[in-house]
Amino acid sequence: MVKQLTVVSGKGGTGKTTIVASFAALAANKVIADCDVDAPDLHLLLHPEVIKRSEFRGAKVAEMDKAKCIECGNCASVCRFHAISDTPSGFALNPARCEGCGACVFVCEQEAIRLRERISGYTLVSRTRYGPMVHAQLSIGEEASGKLVTAVRTNARRVAEDEHCELVLIDGSPGIGCPVIASLTGVELALVVTEPTMSGLHDLVRIINVARHFGIRSMVCINKYDLNETNSRKIADFCHQQGIPVAGKVPYDSIVTEAMVEGVPVVEYSDGAVSDAIRAMWSYIKASL
Amino acid sequence: MIISVASGKGGTGKTTVAVNLALSLSTGVQLLDCDVEEPNAYIFFNPGEGEEEVEPVHRLIPEVDEEHCDYCGKCASACEYNAIVVLSGQMRRVMLFPELCNGCGLCSMVCPRDAIREVPHEIGVIKRYRSDGIELVYGVLKIGEVRATPLIDRVKEELRPEKTVIIDSPPGTSCPVIAAVQGSDYCILVTEPTPFGLYDLKLAVEVLRALKIPFGVVINKAGVGDLEVYKYSDAEGIPILLEIPYSEAIARYYSEGMPVVEAMPEWKERFVDMIEGIKKKVKEKDKVKDK
Numbered sequence: 037m038v039k040q041l042t043v044v045s046g047k048g049g050t051g052k053t054t055i056v057a058s059f060a061a062l063a064a065n066k067v068i069a070d071c072d073v074d075a076p077d078l079h080l081l082l083h084p085e086v087i088k089r090s091e092f093r094g095a096k097v098a099e100m101d102k103a104k105c106i107e108c109g110n111c112a113s114v115c116r117f118h119a120i121s122d123t124p125s126g127f128a129l130n131p132a133r134c135e136g137c138g139a140c141v142f143v144c145e146q147e148a149i150r151l152r153e154r155i156s157g158y159t160l161v162s163r164t165r166y167g168p169m170v171h172a173q174l175s176i177g178e179e180a181s182g183k184l185v186t187a188v189r190t191n192a193r194r195v196a197e198d199e200h201c202e203l204v205l206i207d208g209s210p211g212i213g214c215p216v217i218a219s220l221t222g223v224e225l226a227l228v229v230t231e232p233t234m235s236g237l238h239d240l241v242r243i244i245n246v247a248r249h250f251g252i253r254s255m256v257c258i259n260k261y262d263l264n265e266t267n268s269r270k271i272a273d274f275c276h277q278q279g280i281p282v283a284g285k286v287p288y289d290s291i292v293t294e295a296m297v298e299g300v301p302v303v304e305y306s307d308g309a310v311s312d313a314i315r316a317m318w319s320y321i322k323a324s325l
Numbered sequence: 326m327i328i329s330v331a332s333g334k335g336g337t338g339k340t341t342v343a344v345n346l347a348l349s350l351s352t353g354v355q356l357l358d359c360d361v362e363e364p365n366a367y368i369f370f371n372p373g374e375g376e377e378e379v380e381p382v383h384r385l386i387p388e389v390d391e392e393h394c395d396y397c398g399k400c401a402s403a404c405e406y407n408a409i410v411v412l413s414g415q416m417r418r419v420m421l422f423p424e425l426c427n428g429c430g431l432c433s434m435v436c437p438r439d440a441i442r443e444v445p446h447e448i449g450v451i452k453r454y455r456s457d458g459i460e461l462v463y464g465v466l467k468i469g470e471v472r473a474t475p476l477i478d479r480v481k482e483e484l485r486p487e488k489t490v491i492i493d494s495p496p497g498t499s500c501p502v503i504a505a506v507q508g509s510d511y512c513i514l515v516t517e518p519t520p521f522g523l524y525d526l527k528l529a530v531e532v533l534r535a536l537k538i539p540f541g542v543v544i545n546k547a548g549v550g551d552l553e554v555y556k557y558s559d560a561e562g563i564p565i566l567l568e569i570p571y572s573e574a575i576a577r578y579y580s581e582g583m584p585v586v587e588a589m590p591e592w593k594e595r596f597v598d599m600i601e602g603i604k605k606k607v608k609e610k611d612k613v614k615d616k
Contacts, residue, residue: 039494047363048335048496053521074497075333075528077521096405116429118478132503132536137405151405175497176531182471183501210335210496211362213466214472232342233583234341235365242363242468249469263573296520319568 037198039325040189040204040223042071044247046239049211049261050231054292055314056083056207057301060166062318066203068164069192070171071185071219073157078207081301083100084162084169092172094183096136100129104148111140111149113246116150159187161195168195182214187221203325212246220247224325226254227283232267244280255281255324257317281324284317286300286310328603329509329538333525335496337515338545338569341579343493344369344401348472349596350558355488359505360495361449361464361476368582370456380465382479384472389419393440400441409444424471425496437609441527448575472600478505487601498528510607512540513566519550523534523557530549531564539610541603546571567599 043059045052051073060068060082071080098119100111112120120140128185129149140147142197156178170191172184192204199320201314208215208219220226226247230240240256247254256275261268268285275282287309295305330343340358344366350462358366367377385407387400392587396419398411408426413420423446433441449466462483465475473495473532480502494505506512512533516526517613526542533540544554548571558565569575578588586593 045335047365049337068405075335075525076344077334077524080524112501113439114430114434117474125520132507135429137427137431138403139429139434140432142403142431142434144573156526176498176528178499181497211473212468212469213501215499216362217469217471228379231580232369235363238365238368239363245468263576267580297551298563320569 038193038204039202039265040206041225041227041321042206042219042223043229043325044216044220044243045209045210045229046212046243047230050229050236051078051097051286051292052229053207053228053300054296055257055259056162058159058303058314059318060312061301061303062201062315063205063322064199066167066205067190067196067199067201068167068169071175071188071206071215072171072182073181073184073215074209074210076171081296081299082164082166083299084160084164084171086160086162086238088161091155092139092157092184092187093153094139095150096151097131097134097154098129098136098138098149099152099235101148102126104146106146108145110143110145114143118166126271154156154183157184159184159191159192162292167201167267168199168276168310169316174275182218185215185218212242215233216246217241217250220252221250221289223252225321227256227321229257229259230271231260232264234267237267237271237274238263244324245259245319255283255321257283258285261285262278279295284313284318286313286317297305326604326607327484327486327492327509328335328600329492329494329506330511330515331494331502331506331512331529332496332515333498333523333527333529334516336521337517338543339496339515340365340493340517341545342513343491344386345592346596347491347562348584348586348599349593350489350600353488355460355462355485356459356493357480357484357490358461358463358493358495359477359480360474361466361480362464364465366493367452367454367463369584370454371582372379372454372535374394376454380451381447382449382451382476384448384475385430385443385520386428387432387441387448388444389421390440391419392436392444392597394419395438397437399432399435403431403435407527415501424469427472428475429489448472451476453483457581464539468545468611473501477501481508486614498532502532506538507527507536509538511603512538515543515545515605516554517546517550518552518554520553522550522552526554527557535543539606541566544568566602567595592594
């Protein structure tokens with residue numbers, strides 16, 4: 037059976053992508069999935085060569101035919117998303133705020149509004165020297181990133197089955213909302229990457245509760261742990277109380293940024309303490325999957 | 326004047342910039358933390374127990390009165406989010422999936438028998454805290470709740486335009502970011518001089534250009550990485566408003582929840598200068614518009 041591991045963080049910028057790229061270099065026989073569709077960065081380290089690009093249609097969008105519109109304002113009065121407003125040139129629709137629910141279409145007696153599908157991004161299947169990678173491009177300002185995450189994960193499973201891979205390695209997005217939940221549901225394990233800051237600790241508690249809410253086992257990685265060892269101890273204590281294993285502690289080192297500038301996973305760039313810590317963490321996680 | 330602080334990449338220092346701006350101005354400031362999935366600005370104000378006003382925020386979800394329902398299925402076919410499933414025949418039943426519902430109300434509009442009413446469903450809370458001249462308002466999304474946008478909209482209803490309003494936006498480029506930054510007079514994009522920082526900055530720039538919001542860049546952790554962010558900003562004519570160097574001291578203050586301007590008062594002037602510069606730019610632009 038294909039196992040799935042999602043790397044998430046709650047707080048942004050804690051080092052998810054750095055860890056995932058290194059796992060991509062360490063793990064055998066896997067599919068890599070970048071589910072941080074809002075701000076995908078994994079490709080900057082893994083250099084995928086796209087072999088298949090498919091249109092992704094997310095939420096629909098309302099479209100107004102102003103020739104038929106009599107400016108009655110029924111549409112604006114039912115829209116709960118502030119997508120239709122009364123402007124000097126008549127009622128106008130803001131597609132960036134439209135959620136494609138169709139309430140305006142229903143109340144418009146002139147049949148001046150319709151819902152149309154829109155291409156809100158692309159899903160990509162690629163090759164990398166680390167194995168197959170699935171990812172996406174979300175068009176600017178589009179929503180439905182949760183749906184796009186689900187589309188990426190569906191692709192990942194398909195590729196994993198076709199190529200007999202044992203693992204899907206998922207890079208998640210920051211936060212606790214729609215795309216994060218979509219990248220967590222049904223996975224075997226969530227690795228939460230945190231940092232020893234008050235914000236990191238606060239966000240860790242929230243993301244751990246999200247994982248628990250959806251019945252997902254989690255582990256924690258304390259990244260840059262030596263930046264504030266008091267806070268790192270607080271995080272470790274919290275994990276201990278909650279019965280959550282600390283899978284690894286990675287020190288701060290500017291080598292991580294250097295590797296990023298070179299465009300390679302840090303474990304391939306250096307054999308220092310950071311790489312050792314990530315390797316040890318990967319062995320621990322692999323054994324428990 | 327409304328100034329939002331955003332970034333494509335998470336963890337670049339949005340909250341640091343937003344909080345320190347608010348503290349540097351110190352009076353007539355309203356700070357709206359719209360990163361409702363992970364609100365962190367309050368950590369730097371450290372409100373004590375009972376010092377915050379807390380108000381629950383709801384959105385509407387349908388409730389079906391099965392006594393009046395004849396299982397016609399019109400609600401289910403109208404729903405664009407598949408949040409209602411109607412089973413007919415012997416198994417007849419209406420199943421609701423509140424986590425998929427976006428609260429548009431269409432199901433209750435289409436129901437020919439008035440069997441659907443809408444009931445409030447709590448999605449989180451809004452909190453208010455006043456500290457000297459600063460009013461902080463922030464939303465906290467409930468665990469397991471999918472949609473952040475309605476809560477962001479609610480936080481923004483508190484906006485008081487007669488003040489200097491600073492909005493701390495969530496990271497990324499999709500709907501919650503747009504909800505947070507829309508209506509701003511100016512947006513500060515916080516980035517770091519690394520390949521990830523640059524790539525995500527470009528995405529954020531596209532969003533702001535589409536929204537026609539003027540913007541400039543703050544480079545945080547200056548000195549790490551490379552010079553590509555500078556080259557890009559220069560080529561695109563994007564002003565660099567401020568550079569905050571990477572320093573262990575700053576990183577440490579941040580980790581302890583201590584605002585930089587309190588620990589290192591010399592930064593206060595730099596933040597004030599930045600905001601004065603922004604105000605000047607916005608006023609010049611308004612003048613051009615008036616003409």
